[in-house]
Amino acid sequence: GIQVEQSPPDLILQEGANSTLRCNFSDSVNNLQWFHQNPWGQLINLFYIPSGTKQNGRLSATTVATERYSLLYISSSQTTDSGVYFCAVASGGSYIPTFGRGTSLIVHP
Amino acid sequence: DSGVTQTPKHLITATGQRVTLRCSPRSGDLSVYWYQQSLDQGLQFLIQYYNGEERAKGNILERFSAQQFPDLHSELNLSSLELGDSALYFCASSPPTRRGNEQFFGPGTRLTVL
Numbered sequence: 001g002i003q004v005e006q007s008p009p010d011l012i013l014q015e016g017a018n019s020t021l022r023c024n025f026s027d028s029v030n031n032l033q034w035f036h037q038n039p040w041g042q043l044i045n046l047f048y049i050p051s052g053t054k055q056n057g058r059l060s061a062t063t064v065a066t067e068r069y070s071l072l073y074i075s076s077s078q079t080t081d082s083g084v085y086f087c088a089v090a091s092g093g094s095y096i097p098t099f100g101r102g103t104s105l106i107v108h109p
Numbered sequence: 110d111s112g113v114t115q116t117p118k119h120l121i122t123a124t125g126q127r128v129t130l131r132c133s134p135r136s137g138d139l140s141v142y143w144y145q146q147s148l149d150q151g152l153q154f155l156i157q158y159y160n161g162e163e164r165a166k167g168n169i170l171e172r173f174s175a176q177q178f179p180d181l182h183s184e185l186n187l188s189s190l191e192l193g194d195s196a197l198y199f200c201a202s203s204p205p206t207r208r209g210n211e212q213f214f215g216p217g218t219r220l221t222v223l
């Protein structure tokens with residue numbers, strides 16, 4: 001099956017800093033989502049982005065499908081951004097996503 | 110709020126017991142997916158139902174089973190529970206579209222097996 005690698009595995013920031021999270025995948029994809037899992041365990045949809053660029057407030061994402069990677073940008077980070085960010089991709093005829101191991105983000109005040 | 114509901118939020122039970130987790134998808138969504146999240150295995154896909162029929166199967170144990178009812182809610186049954194079954198169980202739903210498959214997750218059920 002498709003392999004998904006996320007980097008970095010851990011990230012510690014000061015409030016106000018910017019960051020870039022990366023998701024590499026091993027095959028062409030028909031589906032790519034970014035999620036934020038908050039400290040209470042809830043999985044929150046950030047972007048559905050199999051290709052192209054999207055922005056939502058302080059967050060934006062870009063997927064370059066031909067080069068098999070996606071980036072999640074967080075600007076002016078806040079303590080509420082803390083949690084784990086997951087990339088999930090699906091490929092071929094399957095729409096069942098494979099999740100990466102996530103990037104654990106801690107934002108200090 | 111994603112619109113997907115799951116009950117119960119927490120469940121504590123003993124080894125050997127059987128439990129049922131319930132999920133209601135977003136209005137209009139026909140697909141329901143079940144996932145298990147444990148510390149060592151990450152987020153693992155278990156099973157998918159589409160409009161009442163099993164559509165795809167992942168790493169689901171034989172002790173586990175699921176079904177989707179005519180009103181589209183789904184139940185995941187876990188039996189002969191073991192300590193290793195302790196995990197967060199998520200349900201997700203997605204709309205009936207040909208172009209992709211954005212999934213929306215419920216709040217999860219945290220299962221603790223003692």
